[in-house]
Amino acid sequence: MAFVSKIYANTLASYNEKYLMDADRLRRLMDCSYPDAIKALMDYGWGDGQATPTQESLLAYETSKLISFVRENAVSDKVRDVLLAEFMFHNAKASYKGRVSGRDVKRALYGGFEDVSEAVMEKEYSALPDILADCLTSLDEKGDVTELSPREIDMAVSRARYEYSLRKARGDRSLTKYVKSEIDLKNLLTLFRCRVMEMEASDFSEMFIEGGSLDESEMVKALTGTAEAFNLFYARCQYYEVFAGVEKGESAITELETGIDNYLYALTLAGREDFTSKNPFINYFYRALIELKTVKTVLVCIKNNAVGEIKRRLRAIYD
Numbered sequence: 227m228a229f230v231s232k233i234y235a236n237t238l239a240s241y242n243e244k245y246l247m248d249a250d251r252l253r254r255l256m257d258c259s260y261p262d263a264i265k266a267l268m269d270y271g272w273g274d275g276q277a278t279p280t281q282e283s284l285l286a287y288e289t290s291k292l293i294s295f296v297r298e299n300a301v302s303d304k305v306r307d308v309l310l311a312e313f314m315f316h317n318a319k320a321s322y323k324g325r326v327s328g329r330d331v332k333r334a335l336y337g338g339f340e341d342v343s344e345a346v347m348e349k350e351y352s353a354l355p356d357i358l359a360d361c362l363t364s365l366d367e368k369g370d371v372t373e374l375s376p377r378e379i380d381m382a383v384s385r386a387r388y389e390y391s392l393r394k395a396r397g398d399r400s401l402t403k404y405v406k407s408e409i410d411l412k413n414l415l416t417l418f419r420c421r422v423m424e425m426e427a428s429d430f431s432e433m434f435i436e437g438g439s440l441d442e443s444e445m446v447k448a449l450t451g452t453a454e455a456f457n458l459f460y461a462r463c464q465y466y467e468v469f470a471g472v473e474k475g476e477s478a479i480t481e482l483e484t485g486i487d488n489y490l491y492a493l494t495l496a497g498r499e500d501f502t503s504k505n506p507f508i509n510y511f512y513r514a515l516i517e518l519k520t521v522k523t524v525l526v527c528i529k530n531n532a533v534g535e536i537k538r539r540l541r542a543i544y545d
Contacts (some may be wrong), residue, residue: 290337
């Protein structure tokens with residue numbers, strides 16, 4: 227495929243950015259009843275005039291639109307592949323689980339990667355990226371001799387996803403830094419959850435993802451050490467601001483998840499005004515992705531009469 231110029235791609239992203247939800251619109255959405263929130267999203271342009279909009283249809287449509295935008299306007303295959311890896315590997319993971327369990331997972335799939343889902347369901351991996359194909363083949367071989375657990379499938383595909391992203395980002399300092407930071411933060415959150423749930427070191431190692439900057443053995447030491455040593459490990463790591471307050475235990479998980487998104491989004495702010503670079507395009511993508519996550523959170527909380535939970539889960543861009 228032919229990629230567009232950086233200036234053109236960034237101009238399109240900048241134009242689309244004005245349609246993203248700002249703090250005022252979000253506050254108005256939070257004050258709505260559930261049916262009125264759906265109507266408000268339609269008024270904001272979500273769904274492009276769907277006749278019978280639902281939460282699921284609006285989120286699916288807007289996610290597919292974002293995927294299509296990246297596919298059609300990315301400045302390079304490197305940028306396209308790194309940004310869209312999450313969606314492709316999600317579809318592979320969900321489809322694989324559906325195939326081995328016999329469950330219908332169509333509602334869990336992202337539009338735009340139907341070819342990936344079909345390949346997984348038909349066990350025909352030749353057209354998939356090599357890393358993903360090898361991962362699925364290995365799972366098949368293991369599944370022939372023992373029953374695969376959901377966690378085994380999750381971790382195998384997640385590891386393949388980050389290996390793929392790191393390979394695609396190679397040679398690009400900012401993309402590589404983003405992917406490595408994402409891996410580190412995911413491992414740190416896993417470590418925290420293992421500590422809270424009193425899981426074994428072997429459980430953590432089973433879920434550890436390689437490719438980041440943090441050492442697995444040091445994390446295992448923190449997991450199995452005293453509470454003071456555990457908290458000190460977080461205080462000394464480069465992501466200490468995200469994980470301030472880990473001593474609060476399970477009640478801190480929501481804040482930590484929000485802090486992770488804030489940290490990763492902040493990485494995309496550097497150079498976002500330079501239209502001769504890829505940075506404005508990448509920043510727009512992650513800004514739009516946070517909007518999708520936030521709207522889903524707001525709708526779920528409104529629907530379940532848990533509006534008080536929304537503010538705890540809002541990302542910094544809506545302050």
